[in-house]
Amino acid sequence: MIEFKDVTKEYDNGTLALDEVNLKIENGEFVFLVGSSGAGKTTVTKILMREENVTSGQVYLYGEDITKISQKEIPYLRRKMGVVFQDFRLLEDRTVYENVEFAMRIVGASRREIRRRVPVVLNMVGLNYKAKMLPKELSGGEQQRVALARALVNNPSILIADEPTGNLNPKTAMEIMEILDNINQMGTTIIMATHAKEIVDVMKKRVVEIRDGKVVRDEVGGEYNVQPV
Amino acid sequence: MFNLSKVRYSVSQAKKNLIRNGLMSIASLFTITCCLLILGLFTVISINVNSYTEQMKDQCEVQLYMTNGITDERITQIGEEIVAVSNVKAFELYTREELYNYAMNDVFKGREELIGEYTEEDNPFSDSYKITLADISLTEQTVSELSKIADVDHIENKQDMTNIVLTVSNVVKKVSIVIMIILLLVSMVIISNTVRLTVFNRRKEINIMKYIGATDAFIRIPFVIEGVMIGIIGALLSFGMISWGYIALSKMYLNSGFDVVELVSYTQLAPFIGILFVLFGCLIGVIGSAISMNKYLKV
Ligand SMILES: Nc1ncnc2c1ncn2[C@@H]1O[C@H](COP(=O)(O)OP(=O)(O)O)[C@@H](O)[C@H]1O
Ligand SMILES: [Mg+2]
Secondary structure, three states: OEEEEEEEEEOOOOOEEEEEEEEEEOOOOEEEEEOOOOOOHHHHHHHHOOOOOOOEEEEEEOOEEOOOOOHHHHHHHHOOEEEEEOOOOOOOOOOHHHHHHHHHHHOOOOHHHHHHHHHHHHHHOOOHHHOOOOHHHOOHHHHHHHHHHHHHOOOOOEEEEEOOOOOOOHHHHHHHHHHHHHHHHOOOEEEEEOOOHHHHHHHOOEEEEEEOOEEEEEEOOOOOOOOOO | OOOHHHHHHHHHHHHHHHHHOHHHHHHHHHHHHHHHHHHHHHHHHHHHHHHHHHHHHHOOEEEEEEOOOOOHHHHHHHHHHHHHOOOEEEEEEEOHHHHHHHHHHHHOOOOHHHHOOOOOOOOOOOOEEEEEEOOHHHHHHHHHHHOOOOOEEEEEEOHHHHHHHHHHHHHHHHHHHHHHHHHHHHHHHHHHHHHHHHHHHOHHHHHHHHHHOOOHHHHHHHHHHHHHHHHHHHHHHHHHHHHHHHHHHHHHHHHOOOOOOOOOOHHHHHHHHHHHHHHHHHHHHHHHHHHHHHHHOOO
């Protein structure tokens, strides 16, 4: 369970990115964070990963206030989460397999675990047969699926996706959404920041709208419905 | 916490980084090797000068000449007075008769005409004591005390020579230390630059590692290993060259016929220099990479 309690985030330059945000997300939920560009969606994800510190307020993850954990504990916090970005962030000089394997090595998995687990996740995203290819030989959708496999390979309980379909055409975007939905069905909590109207409308998930750093709407089975500022 | 698979990963990452950095790695390896070579040169010289000074100290003697015509009892007495002076380690009597006989029967045998018309009664030599001092640096003081003894004609000492040797060895030591420090700093800057380049080249990878939950240590250790590898390879290379050079040069020196000063043997020197080099290599590697990580690797 994730809970933001009166979270305010002011960046060093004085920008107020989040203003007293309160938000509760249960295990296994699928939540869209919507809002126009600059609303504060990415800041929410960064605070969850402790890439940014809150200015005030608390953020509970499974009952623990993660704004209080020490620098040393941050890597272990991040291992509970998988993350994907709009720009995929793959290592260009490594194959699909190696990109996914990389994530397991970092957490100290044994060779045997790696050999067993990597094909399983590649299969989950439908890229088994392209394991030996380099990212540049893949389409955008396929690259994002590699990023997804990398995010999932260490079995995180939460998946954070920041505009994962932003660089993809609508059809490819829907393929990614199908995978996300499958992962969600298997119990992973999914938090996805997006301003892809069609996707949000079609998926009928919980929608949390942020505007100027405030939560202005929170509805289950909602639609995109963001008013341009 | 740091299991085998992580260690293997760190080492292989460091090796990859070294190779990917290619030219830069070779350039820094070359410079480190040169630095350590110069360092080794100074260490070798330092050690030899030191050993020579030690030898000199052991041979630190003054010759005390007594006035002619004093009795044998007085001569023995003077011996006792010499022992009473501090800093005297040993003394040995040379009588005029002894010296005369030595000159006549050994040195100038068959060429007596060379030393003129001397007879045993008209002996040109004086009775003297050879005095060995305990501490070379107190020579002046001891000599002045010795000269206060009655019936002492004069004292000869090698003070000037000893002073020169002491001064030279001090200068060599100081210069060596200054040069060592400079070279240490230069080497660290070079390694730190190489590692900085790696950090820059790998910044995307480092960023991804952070998102995935790599610990600080896990991210940093390959860079430390990279620095240490450069340091140790440089140390081994320069150690090899110094060894080869020292063995070759000391052979030449021994065969030259001018081998007045005894050199420290290579077998005595090697362990010291070897350990020193590897330690230096590790140290500059660790510190060099630490510097650039603290500056460029905000984890
Ligand atoms: N590192 C930063 N420093 C200063 N201001 C920032 C920083 N990151 C984001 N902002 C500002 O905070 C606000 C919210 O940004 P962000 O969370 O990225 O919005 P979104 O993801 O919804 O587009 C914006 O006004 C943005 O300019
Ligand atoms: Mg954003």
